[in-house]
Amino acid sequence: MHNNTEKHIAYVALFAAFIAALGLVPKLTLGFGVPITAQTLGIMLCGTILGAKRGAQAVLLFLLLVAIGLPLLAGGNGGLGVFFSVSGGFLLSWPIAAFIIGWIVEKCHTGSLALVAGLASVIGGIIVVYIFGIVGMSIVLKKNLWECAIMASIFLPGDIIKAIIAGLLTSSIAKARPSSVLSRQQPPQL
Template sequence: MERQITLIALFAALIAVLGLVPKFTLASGIPITAQGMGIMLCGTVLGARRGALAVLLFLGLVALGLPLLAGGRGGLGVFAGPTVGFLIGWPIAAFVTGWITGQMRNTPVFLAALIASIIGGILVPYIPGILGMTAMLDMSLTQATVSMAPFIPGDLIKAGLAAALTASLYKARPASVLSRA
């Protein structure tokens, strides 16, 4: 039990550290950050339940006002901005990513983590993210969807890095990748 709590806290901290990578904000108001890769890693390494709990812990700390989001943002105000949909989608994304990784036990770890990261870590958070943008930025669904196109190449790179890190960890310490245990 203590190990599980420690891992959840560690991965919440990982998401926060990835927010220190300088952000780049597009015209839509949505920043490009490395934190999406942290969400993917929560799922591919910790598994569905623990990955989602790590993201919820991180979001709880953000809601309390800690400036853990990229660019030093935090507090309840971020849940009323253009990124609210993504913030809501992150725990779901970590859960789905972990669930897919766990279901693909007969697939090599890199490929399973890559597929899980693309589906769970990119597609899943885009749904509430786009809906949040339509609500907060007064955009049409088409406008919000099209505005996400510049993010796709970077998200695919993050998915590849998350898969490579997960596969490397699995090779070094198989029992550490809880999504495959």
């Protein structure tokens, strides 16, 4: 049991670092201030590989490090202010998105893992993230939800590609190292 706990803690820390590393991929900031980054792929993979609880924990650890000022977001941003920026709603959605993605992958054992993980990434990593992000944009930009939804739609093609990548990567890892895909194992007893 003790060894399993250490393994799970290591995975949570590793995936928090993975999200940070994805922040090194150059971002593309749009005219309304929300950047296109690779970090949402990390959020999707936290859920598909680590599962609901550990995936959310990895994202919360990452966001805690951002909140204390580490420049881990794409473009080297960090600090509490980012949570009140035009991107704040998106950031706040990330742990919930990882949890929902992981929960779906944990519960749905029918069909191919690539398809389940891809669809879970669409539900949690796109729909949930967009709901929070659009509301956050609406508050910060003082625009209505419809205007913000139209602005956010520019992210959709890239996010669909990330969901497909998350599904395929999760499936490949499961084939190569089944024990590494914790979302397909017994949930942790925390």
